[in-house]
Each structure stands twice: as structure tokens, then as C-alpha cells.
Amino acid sequence: MKRLLEAELIYGRLLEISEPHLVERYNKALDGFGLPRTNLQEFRIDMTGFSPEVAEELGDRDYLDPNRVNRRFIIMTPDQRELPVVHTSFSNTAALMHEFFNANARAINAITIRDALYGEIEDSVSVVEDIDDLLSINEVHFRVLSAEDLLDKAGELRTLVDRLKSVPNAWQDDAMLNRMVELAKQTGDIRQNALVPDKLVFRHDAFWANHFGGVYVFLDDRSTTVVCNPSVPGFRRSRPWQVSYISLDDYQRIFEFLLTTGRVELPRASWVESSGLLAHRASMIVTGLINAVDPTVDMSKVDRICIQTWLHRNAALVANEGTYPFLQDAMRTIAATGGIRLSDVPPHYRFLLVRATPDHPDQWLVNRLIAQMTPYDFVSRFVFDKQGFYASYEDFSENFREYVVATLTRSYLQDKAAFRRKLYGIREDDNNA
Known part of the structure; x- marks a missing residue:
């Protein structure tokens, strides 16, 4: 792998994290996941926040992908949008991350000035045991937290602002007003900066998953087609009334499927x-x-x-x-x-x-x-x-x-x-x- 590393054919185009405050934010995100902190003073990350150096330090390449489903992410900067995804269990992880970045650009730009976002790309299953578990994933939900609690503070400030507007004589509550000032110092003017992501739910389209040696799932208007090894648990048994199954060694059927659906x-x-x-x-x-x-x-x-x-x-x-x-x-x-x-x-x-x-x-x-x-x-x-x-x-x-x-x-x-x-x-x- 040394030759690949030197040529940047593996872990290439990653973003270096070396400023102490950014390293600390990354560690707070690791705290949020219940993971050990990194002792590294500098490391590189991909679009999802995965770091090969941190993975090596922890002895766990799946530290952001513990069950190879419900992928975790750590967003330090909007610049991560331009990075590759170098370690994932689903081929569409990069596309989902792109959608999240695009749909929530204002919030990400505002939050990452003072904080880091982290969380999970949640779907309907927690562990993949057979094909049916993969087929159950129709959409994903981004569960988003912030390392410095900026999101919670923004939410608290929003609640207090609404109370100030709606409750008579609320302006006489000095403790509330002082709390609002304290929060505003940290969040800025939430009327101008959208600190809460706008869109968190995205469709889970056709994908490849690295489970069971690799499974392809293609979606059409009224049908689903799975291409994989016949030994995969659930092959021809999971939802046979609505799913077509093709063996990876059945070249003729695979080609006919791709041709008739206009994919080649x-x-x-x-x-x-x-x-x-x-x-x-x-x-x-x-x-x-x-x-x-x-x-x-x-x-x-x-x-x-x-x-x-x-x-x-x-x-x-x-x-x-x-x-x-x-x-x-x-x-x-x-x-x-x-x-x-x-x-x-x-x-x-x-x-x-x-x-x-x-x-x-x-x-x-x-x-x-x-x-x-x-x-x-x-x-x-x-x-x-x-x-x-x-x-x-x-x-x-x-x-x-x-x-x-x-x-x-x-x-x-x-x-x-x-x-x-x-x-x-x-x-x-x-x-x-």
C-alpha cells in the first residue's frame, strides 16, 4: 500500500486537520459517539470526517461505520463537500452527503464557523443480516448534533425569542434576558444566520453494498432488481413477489436487465x-x-x-x-x-x-x-x-x-x-x- 499512498491512489485529496481548536471539536464529536479521543495533533479527513490516521490509532477502520449501516459523519468545514469518501459500506454515501451539503449549505456555513456538526445517517435497520434488511432501506434521516452544543443553544435562544414575543411582560424577566444575551454571544443573530439544517430526510436510491461480498440493488418504477452471489442470505427468498434476483455469474440475465432498462x-x-x-x-x-x-x-x-x-x-x-x-x-x-x-x-x-x-x-x-x-x-x-x-x-x-x-x-x-x-x-x- 505504500506505493499507492505515495501516488495518492489511496487516501488522496483529503483535508488536513491540525489547528488545535479543530482537533478539539473533532474529539468532542468522538466523545459524542462514545469513542476514545485521538491523541494526534494533525490528521486528514474525507467528506464524512473519516480519518485514516485516526482509524489506525483506534485500530478500527469502521469507527464511523460500526455496524456498516447508519453511517456516522463529522463535518468540520463546508470544504469537506469537495472531498472524496474513502471508506464506506454503501456506494451512494457520497451522493447522500452531497445532497445534505447542498440542501443545508447556509446552516453548515454558519455553524462550522464556531462549531462542528456530527451525527448519523440513520435508516430503518440497525444490523444487516440478509437481503431483506438492505431492501428495507428506502430513505435515510440525518440525525445532527454539534460538538459545542451550538444547535441546542440556537434552539434554546429561538424558544426564548418566541417567549419574549408572545408572553406579556416577558421583557421584565431579567434572568431570561441575560440568558438570551449570553446565548446570542455564542450563536450570533439567529434571525440572520440559519443554524438549523433545513432538510434532513433523503431518498435512498440504487446502490451497491459491501455486505456479503457485494450486493447491487437497482430500483425502477415498479420493480427492484438485486444482483449478487446466490449464497447471500435471502437470495430469492426476500420479497420474491416484488424483487427480481440475478446471480453475479449469470452474464446473460445481467446484461439483458441492463439493456432492457436503458442502463447501458x-x-x-x-x-x-x-x-x-x-x-x-x-x-x-x-x-x-x-x-x-x-x-x-x-x-x-x-x-x-x-x-x-x-x-x-x-x-x-x-x-x-x-x-x-x-x-x-x-x-x-x-x-x-x-x-x-x-x-x-x-x-x-x-x-x-x-x-x-x-x-x-x-x-x-x-x-x-x-x-x-x-x-x-x-x-x-x-x-x-x-x-x-x-x-x-x-x-x-x-x-x-x-x-x-x-x-x-x-x-x-x-x-x-x-x-x-x-x-x-x-x-x-x-x-x-
Whole structure:
């Protein structure tokens, strides 16, 4: 992991917390969760307030995610809105946090001048034991507290202001007036600064959960579709009258579901050639094969000529594996005819030819599923399925790890938004991937 850390491919773009008063506010939030205080004088946080340094100190990566449901958060500054979420059990945690930041910007801006917000993203279950527990999560409620009790003080001041306005002779209560002055010194003028968040309830849309090895939940108007391993508790038993279940190894049914619901973009020359996505995947397949044949190869010295030479020398192996020749034929067909008949393509190869429909709300989730179905493409895996990428990275040889880091650094990290827009057609850059 050291190489990933140095290249900022893990825990990158986090916000440093080092000012004593901010560290103290963070500790008060930890107190509120019943957690030990940190002794660190500086550490970094992500959008939710998760800190890899604090997690290491506590010996608990799930200190803000104790049951991997009802995620906790600590908001120190509005700037956290621009940070990634680096540790979560649900793929839509970042989207929910974005909604909360956007809906309550005024309150967050005002409160974090003097205080820190913390709390939980509460839903209808406290522990996930089977698929039905995941399907029960329809909406979430942000339970919000403040480290310095600013929210409670603002609420108390609001009550006293209302009493002053509505109760005759209340202005003669010196103790109440003194209390109002004391509170106003801490909260400011609550008539001008909205200190209480406006919106706390949000819909829980389609998501991936890391429970049971990974579960995809897709929502349509009148149906729900679950894609996961058939061994997951509740598979085909939880709400069978309203939920369709697809096994992760059933390539044909998964693809048909994504296609019929408009979640994947068919391979047409109009986007295939300009994006370079299929050529990218072909390149990923070749380098993966080279590494699989000889993990000791110095991949930094492998250029286009070396790849062509390797392909000629290993023609039988490449033909037998089949993926690279298939992609080459597919690209030629698309260039010549403008498209390709997917009914002629074996189900497990179809995912190599498509990407998520760019304007579909589930584009990030679908691209995550496609990346899982095309494991040789470590770049797409890193972009959309970081948990899967990190797990695969552990099995790479040292030489290949060096090559992977170098490839991601010179391609994706140079301009993430432009890279995602070109290859995957993603125009909205609001997921902080």
C-alpha cells in the first residue's frame, strides 16, 4: 500500500486537520459517539470526517461505520463537500452527503464557523443480516448534533425569542434576558444566520453494498432488481413477489436487465471510436496477459513494439484465451458497419463492448458492475470500484504493481474529469471519484 499512498491512489485529496481548536471539536464529536479521543495533533479527513490516521490509532477502520449501516459523519468545514469518501459500506454515501451539503449549505456555513456538526445517517435497520434488511432501506434521516452544543443553544435562544414575543411582560424577566444575551454571544443573530439544517430526510436510491461480498440493488418504477452471489442470505427468498434476483455469474440475465432498462449504451461507432474505450480495454487485456505469463517482466520497458512482438510469439496463447482477438474483431466490425449484433456475442464478452448510459442516474453504479465484469481493466476498476481494485492489487506482483501505479498516475490522475468524460461519457463531475 505504500506505493499507492505515495501516488495518492489511496487516501488522496483529503483535508488536513491540525489547528488545535479543530482537533478539539473533532474529539468532542468522538466523545459524542462514545469513542476514545485521538491523541494526534494533525490528521486528514474525507467528506464524512473519516480519518485514516485516526482509524489506525483506534485500530478500527469502521469507527464511523460500526455496524456498516447508519453511517456516522463529522463535518468540520463546508470544504469537506469537495472531498472524496474513502471508506464506506454503501456506494451512494457520497451522493447522500452531497445532497445534505447542498440542501443545508447556509446552516453548515454558519455553524462550522464556531462549531462542528456530527451525527448519523440513520435508516430503518440497525444490523444487516440478509437481503431483506438492505431492501428495507428506502430513505435515510440525518440525525445532527454539534460538538459545542451550538444547535441546542440556537434552539434554546429561538424558544426564548418566541417567549419574549408572545408572553406579556416577558421583557421584565431579567434572568431570561441575560440568558438570551449570553446565548446570542455564542450563536450570533439567529434571525440572520440559519443554524438549523433545513432538510434532513433523503431518498435512498440504487446502490451497491459491501455486505456479503457485494450486493447491487437497482430500483425502477415498479420493480427492484438485486444482483449478487446466490449464497447471500435471502437470495430469492426476500420479497420474491416484488424483487427480481440475478446471480453475479449469470452474464446473460445481467446484461439483458441492463439493456432492457436503458442502463447501458450499445456499441456504436459514434462513441466507440471517439472514446477509445474498447482500445483501452484491449490494451489492458494484453498487459494483463503478459503479467500472467511472467510476473517478473519489467512492465515499464514494455512499449508498443514489445507488445506486438509478444503477441506474435504468444499467438496460440492469445488465441486460446480469446478476449483480445474478440475485441480486435469487434472494433473492426464497428468501424466498418457502425455497430455490432450483440446477439452474436457470447454473454461474458458483451460487457467489454458497452458502458453505462451517460445520462442515466445509475451510470456510476452500472459502470461499477461493468468494471467488476471486466477485471483485466484495472483502470476502470480503480475509477468505479475501488474496493475491488484494492483487493486485486494485493494479488499483483511487485513489477505489475509498479506498472499499475504508473499507468493510473499518467492517465487518470492527470485530469480525472476529462478522462471520465472521454472514456465513459460522464459529463456530471459530482461524485468526487
